[in-house]
Amino acid sequence: MNLLLIFIGAAIVNNFVLSYFLGLCPFLGVSTDLKKATGMGFAVIFVMLISSAVTWLIYYKILLPFNLVYLQYVAFILVIASLVQFVEMFLKKFVPPLYRGLGIYLPLITTNCAILGMTLFMVIRKYNFVESVVFSLGAGSGFLLALLIMSGIRERINTSDIPRPFRGAGITFITAGCLALIFMGFAGILR
């Protein structure tokens, strides 16, 4: 039950994109069409899942026992960067169709703040190993959900008449604002 709450909390109620503003760069960059958005979304879920497990082990089994917590940020970002690199090489060698499908989105994930943000929240909220993995799955799914909704809306926006200064980024932010307002409606689920 607790695990379900963590999942729903991360995916819908406190959606990473719309309420923590994490992962906004790819959110704006690849939400232009549905196909790209799907690729990016799944790549993020994948990397989040692995990095939550690995960073949890590093934090609780290495950094904490050896009193090295001040190295947390350096360690986490290095783990994420090398993990992304590793996943890329692995997929290229063993699952080429998936590799081609994800394409350039894999390397971009290193600088996606949603991943580092997720690992930091995991430490701040003191989740245990299973909770962390479920949390990362929820966060990734929430990212995919927001990305899909947004790209669907943006395909419509492209064909409508927007005042010139607001074309592009301006209208996208305002749309995201409306989405965030809608997602706030889910806040009741957790209480």
Added chain:
Amino acid sequence: MKNNFKEFVKGFFEQNPILVFLLGLCPTLAVTTNAINALTMGLSVIFVLFFSNLIISLIRKMVPNQVRIASFIVVIATFVTIVDIFLKANFPSLSKALGPFIPLIVVNCIILGRAEAFASRNSVFLSILDALGMGLGFTITLIIMGGIREVLAFGTFFNVKVTPDFMPKFLVMILPPGAFFTLGILVGIKNAVSMRKK
């Protein structure tokens, strides 16, 4: 001299990192619930940007091309850790309010972006000017956003009351949707002004 000045002021408006390049959006939206948080975030970013640009332009000839991104991130993460520990020790309440968004400066695209696009190609002096200019442009935009949201939501600016009593308080402005609306409208205004200039 004129050229140096140009490197310094370009971040204020013409190449504003937030409004034009849409860089560093997570902290921009997340911490601008009031002007003080915005100022703290801005100063932290200036500090990290200044030292990372300085170090990176010093070591740019020594770092092999293939590992440059990883090396830049380690440099940046080091200075972010310094800021984080400093804030925790001296301003615990501010540090708590900003939460994970201080460590998230590590992946703030402004810093890596400036390292990659500017500091790894230019002299130390120009890189410092670039860092200060971009950092100030970032900070000014943050304070404008934080100010707008604080005034509309609480009727205060830097915790000083500024609006008359009959003015309604729009609480939605400090919630996530308010952040998106404010930024969207600011981007629109910036574009409108730029278009008129041409």
